[in-house]
Amino acid sequence: MNKKLTTRAVIPFAVLGLAACGNDRSPEVEPFPPPVGTTATTTTQLPPRATEMVIGQPNTLTLSNGVELMFTVDSLVPLTGADCTGAAFDGPPDKQFLRVDLTVRTGETVPADYTSIFSPFLWKVRGDDGVVIDEAAMEEDASYCLSVEEDGADLDTWETNSIYNASFVVPQQGPAGTVILKPSDYVSTDRFELRY
Template identity: 90%
Template structure:
């Protein structure tokens, strides 16, 4: 909660997939590339942000493999942002209603068999940093 605004999110699941599993019609990435699907649930409270268009944007997510290699703007790598069909992407997280639940999914490249998915929102939105192991 910041300035009276309530917004929580959870990562519902991680799922490994390859480029061959991608269902997006615009996907043109490598079919043998290892990806990680991230399913989010976002909940709003009584007060929602007027503009949080950049809190969950794909360019804010990073992936760090246990080998130390970091992929910045991970969803933009290897056509990952095109992997899912529009239906699978889920909710558009650009606008918010009070007391609502949104489900959304996105895909990032998997950097090795184990690593960390990182979200760093813009400083004007939040100074928090979120990390989750896969």
């Protein structure tokens, strides 16, 4: 028998024997099927719980750049389309609405202008029947319900250490529900909810 052939034949068998005796801790080796009792799981991060708003109680909204704004919902008043005073309002007179009156206070640092923090179009309404109205100010001409004078500050431009008063209207979904403020994620990850 040729010695070269014998050596070549023995080496593969030796390698196979070592592989069979070794452990499977090599990073490339993944047992299949998975051992009994193990399951693949994925984790998802749930959004933080919303902060409950209370009429007349100050809230702190933290922006993504660290700027904080204090705001208070001063009142939440039910009204109908017939109560709307805006010249451009053309919604149904029997529609049930909610008027939200806000006070916003700035400190030593302020957000950039036109960051749409408290825009009426960022508020949602979720009725206890489960129906959600996104961009609630768009629904049934709600954004036109109040006169320009009643709207108050536009909350688009900011000065340090200042107080702003503004009002807007959203539709009421059912006899009970929640009014929700959720700014765009790039502005803030905070979320606030107010029961009606």
